[in-house]
Amino acid sequence: MSQAEAFPKAAEGKLADTRLRATLRGATHTIRDRRTAVVAEVGDWEDLRELGRTVKEEALADLGSLLARFEERATAAGATVHWARDAAEACRIVADLITVTEVVKVKSMATQEIGLNEALAARGVHAVETDLAELIVQLADDKPSHLLVPAIHYNRSQIRDLFDASIAAGVDDDPAALAEAARLHLRERFLTASVGVSGANFAIAETGSLVVVESEGNGRMCLTLPDTLISVVGIEKIVPRFADLGVFLRLLPRSSTGERMNPYTSIWTGVTPGDGPQAVHIVLVDNGRTRVLRDPVGRQALHCIRCSACLNVCPVYERVGGHAYGHTYSGPIGAILAPQLTGGHRSLPFASTLCGACYEVCPVKINIPEVLVHLREPPPAEQPVMGAVSAVLSRPRWYRAGLRLARWFAAMAPARRLPWPLSRWTAVRDLPRPEQETFRDWWTRTHGRT
C-alpha cells in the first residue's frame, strides 16, 4: 500500500464498524461537552492559553540549557539521569535497569511511543499496566486508540466479556463491579512489585522534579510503593520553572477530562531517604524531537501537553478512532506529530478537513491546521493535474477557455455517475449542473467590460 493511501484505507475499515462509531461518538461527545462547560467557567481562559503557549515556546527555544539544568538538579537530588537518542536506546536503558520479571506501570504515552512493553517482554519482563483503560487494552492484546482514554473503542459489555475471560470470571457489566475486579487484580501487583515505570507530564528544570497527573490513584501507587522508579520522559516535557505548573495544572484537567482540578498530582524530586523509591532513574528521550525542533512551523507540535481535547472535537477522529492513524499519537495532534517524529505517515496531514475545531480547543494554542497544511506533500500521481490547473488559473485567457471546457464537461457528464476518481464524489453527492451562463458572461452582458 502506498503511504498516501494508508489512512484512507484504514479509515474505510473503521467506518464500516457501526458499533465502534456509536461508541466513539458517545464517548467523544460526552467528554467534549464536559470540557466546554468547565472551560466556560474560567474568565481568563484565553489569557491562560496564551500563557501556556508562551511558556512552551520559551522552553523549546532554550531546551538545551533547560535540559542540562534539569539533569543537574535531578542528579543533585539523588536521581540518575539517562539520555536516549531513539526508541531502541531508551528501551535498552530501561531494560538494563530491571532485574525482576514483573514491573508495574503508570499510564504513559512516551513508553507506548518507544514500544517499551514489547521490548521488556522480549527480555522476559512483564510490564503490568495499572491504568484501568490501559489494563483493558493490555488484557485484550490490543493497542490504545486515544491519548487519554486508551480503551475508548470498547463499550461496557465488551469490557465485561474481556474481564470474564481474563481476570474476573463471572463478573457482570456494572461499572462499579468492573472497577472492583480491576482493583483486586491490581492490588496484589502494587504490593509485590519492586520496580515502577512511568512517564511524566512535566519535567521542571528549576528543581529537577517530575510531575505525573492522573485520575485513579493507581499511578500514585506505582510512583510510591516500589523501591525503584524508572521514568521515561520526552525532552519536550521540560518547563522552566516550578511556578509554570500553576498555568498547566489549570489548563490540563479542564481540557482533558473536563475536570476542574486533577484528582492525583504526584510531584517528586530525586530520592527522599526513607520515603518512596530509593532508586530513581529518569530516561530523557529524543526519538525524533530535535528533528521536529528544526522546523520553525512544525515545532509547535512539541508544545503538546497530551490533553487530547483535539481528538474529542475532531470530526475525523470521531468517525474512525485512533487505530486508523497507525501511530501512538492519533487524532489531529497525531496527524502533525507522527509524520514529524518518524519522517513517514505521509497520509496523516491529509486526514483533516482543516475545520479548525482542534486549534480552537488546544490549551497551548497549537495551530494544528497551519501545521497540517505545512506538512502536506502532494502525491506524485496528482501533481501533473494540479500543475495544469494552476497554469490555467494563472492566465485569464486560459481560464476563460477552461471555464467553457468545464461547463461542457459538467453539462455532458452524468451528474450521479462520474468516472474514477470523480466517482468518489458522485458516490454520495450529485454534481451541480451549470447555469445558462458563467458569472463573467452575465456581468459583461449586463454591465459591459469595465
Add this chain to the structure above:
Amino acid sequence: MRVGLFVTCVNDLLFPRTGRAVVSVLEHVGVKVEFPLDQTCCGQMHGNSGYRKKAGGLLDRFGEVFAGYEAVVVPSGSCVAFLRERHPHVYELSEFLIDVLGVEDVGGVFPHRVTYHPTCHGMRMLGLGDKPVRLLAAVGGIELLPLPGAAECCGFGGTFALKNAGVSAAMLADKCAAIRGSGADYVAMADNSCLTHIGGGLTRTGGPRAVHYAEILAGRP
C-alpha cells in the same frame, strides 16, 4: 471607495446566481461595484493541498488584479480566510455590509423557513460570528430555524472529499440528517465550496435546498 467583486472561480463556473445576488445586494444599498475581468482563483485549493509555490503565485496575481481597490467583496468565507493575511482589504460579504457599511437590513424579502450552517473557515478562521445570521434575520418574511450541531464540519475539506472519501461521506450524511431535522425549506451558508458538497448530498438524498445566504438577502417580493 472603489469596491471590487471577487466572485471566486467556483461561483463563476457553478454558482453565477450567487454572484448576481451579491451584485444585486450591493447595488441595492448604493455601492457601485466593479468586476475586474482578469480575476481567476485565489489559490486556496493549491495552498491547502501542499502546492505552496503555485498558491503563492495565484495570491500574487490576486494582488495585481485588485491593486486599485480599497475593498474587495468575496462571497466565500474560505477564500477570504486564505487571502486575508496577504490581502487585508478583502471582506467576506457580511463583514463588508456590517463592519464597513454598517448595514444589517439590505431590503431582502424571503418568506420561507431557513436554517444556517456556519461553514468552518468563516466561523473559526474569519470569526464571522453571527453576522450572516443578523443579515438573514433582517430579511422580510423569513423564519430562521436553529440547526442542531451547527458547528460540526460538513466533511468537504476540498480535496479531502476525494482523498478521504469515506470519512467525508460519513460526515456529510450526519450533516444532511441534521439539516433535514431542522424543519427548514432552505439551508443557507457563506461558502459555495461546502455548498457543492452539502447541496449535492441533499439533492441525492432529499431535503431542503442549499443556497448561499446572499441569494436570500437578494430576495425580492
